[in-house]
Amino acid sequence: MSGGIQPIRGMNDVLPAEIGLWQHLEAALRELAAAYGYEEIRVPVVEHTELFKRSIGEFTDIVEKEMYTFSDQGGDSLTLRPEATAGIARAAISNGMLRGQKHKLWCIGPMFRHERPQKGRYRQFHQFDVEAIGFEGPDVDAELIVMMARLWRVLGLTRVRLKLNSLGTPESRAAYRDKLVQYFRGHEQALDADSRRRLGGNPLRILDSKNPDMQALIAGAPLIVDHLDAASSEHFGALQAALRAAGVDFSIDPRLVRGLDYYSRTVFEWTTDALGSQDAVCSGGRYDGLIAHLGGEPTPAIGFAMGIERVVELLRQAGTVPAAHMPDVYIVAQGTRAVSAGLALAERLRDELPRRRIAFGAGGGNFKAQFRRADRSGARLALVIGDSELERGVVAVKNLRGEANQIECPMSEVGTRLEAALKE
Numbered sequence: 001m002s003g004g005i006q007p008i009r010g011m012n013d014v015l016p017a018e019i020g021l022w023q024h025l026e027a028a029l030r031e032l033a034a035a036y037g038y039e040e041i042r043v044p045v046v047e048h049t050e051l052f053k054r055s056i057g058e059f060t061d062i063v064e065k066e067m068y069t070f071s072d073q074g075g076d077s078l079t080l081r082p083e084a085t086a087g088i089a090r091a092a093i094s095n096g097m098l099r100g101q102k103h104k105l106w107c108i109g110p111m112f113r114h115e116r117p118q119k120g121r122y123r124q125f126h127q128f129d130v131e132a133i134g135f136e137g138p139d140v141d142a143e144l145i146v147m148m149a150r151l152w153r154v155l156g157l158t159r160v161r162l163k164l165n166s167l168g169t170p171e172s173r174a175a176y177r178d179k180l181v182q183y184f185r186g187h188e189q190a191l192d193a194d195s196r197r198r199l200g201g202n203p204l205r206i207l208d209s210k211n212p213d214m215q216a217l218i219a220g221a222p223l224i225v226d227h228l229d230a231a232s233s234e235h236f237g238a239l240q241a242a243l244r245a246a247g248v249d250f251s252i253d254p255r256l257v258r259g260l261d262y263y264s265r266t267v268f269e270w271t272t273d274a275l276g277s278q279d280a281v282c283s284g285g286r287y288d289g290l291i292a293h294l295g296g297e298p299t300p301a302i303g304f305a306m307g308i309e310r311v312v313e314l315l316r317q318a319g320t321v322p323a324a325h326m327p328d329v330y331i332v333a334q335g336t337r338a339v340s341a342g343l344a345l346a347e348r349l350r351d352e353l354p355r356r357r358i359a360f361g362a363g364g365g366n367f368k369a370q371f372r373r374a375d376r377s378g379a380r381l382a383l384v385i386g387d388s389e390l391e392r393g394v395v396a397v398k399n400l401r402g403e404a405n406q407i408e409c410p411m412s413e414v415g416t417r418l419e420a421a422l423k424e
């Protein structure tokens with residue numbers, strides 16, 4: 001690395017060589033959301049710290065240790081968003097979008113968490129986020145899941161599996177919570193420091209622990225599915241029936257509790273065996289209590305977030321995505337007059353062939369150097385203009401791919417000739 005200013009650890013540049021994968025995925029996501037009738041929403045990257053504390057919950061990894069929080073010049077405590085749901089719920093409240101209305105929304109953008117950077121885990125990462133606000137489910141719960149099942153199909157990703165669970169209502173969860181506390185209190189010596197702290201705050205989060213030493217204890221804990229209230233049980237059953245009818249495979253993971261505090265009933269996670277330990281590619285759940293908790297009219301809602309970097313990596317592994325778009329034609333010009341003629345020709349061709357990509361080889365250099373750049377650009381054809389071509393009112397058209405050949409054609413006919421050659 002050079003001696004200049006360093007990038008922030010865990011915050012990555014996406015370089016032109018990789019951008020093709022990103023654009024391919026982003027285009028697929030936009031099409032997917034549109035196909036299901038979801039509308040895009042864009043919310044700020046920074047919110048009042050209080051929003052995340054209140055919505056994500058004090059006893060979560062995110063709020064306890066992962067937030068980028070700072071005071072601005074006016075002394076307000078602000079935080080770079082670690083996830084999108086809180087901001088979208090806030091936006092629905094601030095913009096008067098509730099009062100019995102329903103909204104199907106999506107957004108895409110950067111999120112920030114101060115985690116230990118490693119493959120698949122970054123401090124700035126991107127999410128595709130979908131929220132259905134005002135829907136009680138379980139039909140919309142199923143819709144969100146079939147939407148993602150379709151995405152994996154469209155992208156040709158096969159190594160993705162769905163896990164489901166239900167967290168019940170806050171009331172049924174409170175009863176379960178008591179049982180869980182009782183269980184873990186009985187094994188208090190076996191708890192690690194994190195879990196001991198969570199025992200008082202949010203004991204369900206202990207089930208989320210990734211500490212290998214805790215797994216045996218967690219395996220013996222009472223299961224939330226055995227403590228669901230009747231309505232949640234019915235909701236969960238109907239969701240499973242809808243998924244079976246839609247042909248979506250799933251397994252029930254009674255220990256799936258998710259990292260965030262505000263979930264109720266449905267929770268789900270798509271994982272993959274292709275990414276090592278950072279195996280979650282998409283997760284979400286129902287948050288019927290969140291909007292009221294933030295001061296809005298009580299409104300049921302469900303959403304999920306997909307990690308773009310992890311899915312980009314799956315696409316890279318699958319190797320099925322074409323590289324970034326290459327130019328069709330690259331214009332090589334040498335000599336002051338030829339360069340301005342080349343620039344004018346490029347503009348004319350962009351008018352005549354609006355769907356073609358015309359790259360102008362700015363930057364000078366001899367023909368050899370320019371051809372090297374033309375070749376590297378991936379263009380199929382080069383147009384060559386020098387003094388001699390200019391005098392005769394022609395340009396040379398050179399094939400850069402396959403059989404090498406070069407023909408001359410009158411300036412006035414370049415557009416039609418190019419289109420014909422590119423169609424071959």
Ligand code: ATP
Nearest residue numbers: 115120121122125259280281282283305306307310
């Ligand atoms: P994990 O268990 O991997 O920490 P999480 O439960 O914290 O994930 P969510 O908050 O549900 O994840 O975010 C949804 C998705 O965003 C995850 O499934 C994952 O694909 C992606 N994601 C979360 N944190 C990161 C990160 N630090 N870097 C890259 N992607 C991430």
Ligand code: MG
Nearest residue numbers: 061062115259
């Ligand atoms: Mg996490």
